[in-house]
Amino acid sequence: MIFHVFKTIQTERYNQSIRVTECAREALLGANVQNGVIYVITNHTTTGIAVNEHLECIESDIQNMLARLVPENDPYLHARMLPTYGQTAGNPTGHLKSHLTGNHCVFPIVDGEVRLGAAQEIFLMEFDGPARRTIHFTIIGE
Template identity: 30%
Template sequence: MRVHVEEFQVKTRAQEEIVVITSQVEQAVERSGVKNGIVLVYAPHATAIITANENEPRLREDVLGKIRTLFPRGAGYKHDEIDDNANAHLANIFLGFHIVMPVVGGKIRRGTWQEVMLIEMDGPRTRHIVVVVLGE
């Protein structure tokens, strides 16, 4: 079994935003030489989310709006007493900081409209993304 690890950075520009990182992940998979296996996309951060979905502008607005509704900023969280970002931590815990996708024929097997996305919840920041490709 082959194991290939790469890291890259994403500079976010807003406190909350969605950044598509599909091409960076696909390039890492291609460089791995793995034809069939899995890819793990991981954000080693406690206030960012990794997911896959359609990259449509109104849907991105809907996603951020729903996250804001579910985890409103300044809602009296105890953690806000020391660091005003408890909502971002909660979103990370409940929505996830990594995804695993299949690699088939040397490419990520994703749905027609699926894009790999970083959701920034406490920016702007420089985020590190770790890509681990496992397989043969």
């Protein structure tokens, strides 16, 4: 069986890490799957899905690392009027951080539970907020 659930999240800051582990558990509850896998997938090109420990210091270190790798004021090419949008592109750093972070993660489902490691949490990583974001939970199993 395959189940698809989506959730909309309002982010609040330009760069932000938002825990969505409980959202994955809630999605699984609705699916009634005992064994399988769950994918957590972001719907956007300026966000990412990350797995790490929920510690303020780690979350800051990750955001700081990405800021060092992708500084705000580099001469990016994605800084120009986009005729098909009618808007000027201003979010190259969001795209590049998203590229580095990846768009999804996957976890096993065992005995009806998302099998996370003791320190593992799932994060929606916002890189161009604030915005209303959508993440998908795709559950495959029986």
